[in-house]
Amino acid sequence: MAQVYVGSDESIEKAIKKFKKLVDRESILLEVKKRRYYTQPAVERHEKMKKLERKKRKKIMKTKKMF
DSSP states (O other), rough: OOOOOOOOOOHHHHHHHHHHHHHHHHHHHHHHHHSSSSEEEEEHHHHHHHHHHEEEEEEEEHHHHOO
């Protein structure tokens, strides 16, 4: 759980900014979106494989552009 301690001399806006940064850094919102709906393990594996394939393709294209 993200917690932000606010000093007596800090403004609320600054505390909110710190909180948002902390939430982004810990990727809390991504986790919430991911867990919003149940996905079957087979579907998760399939999505993971597709992601890896895209990553490979992107890397290959990047190396081709260099030469």
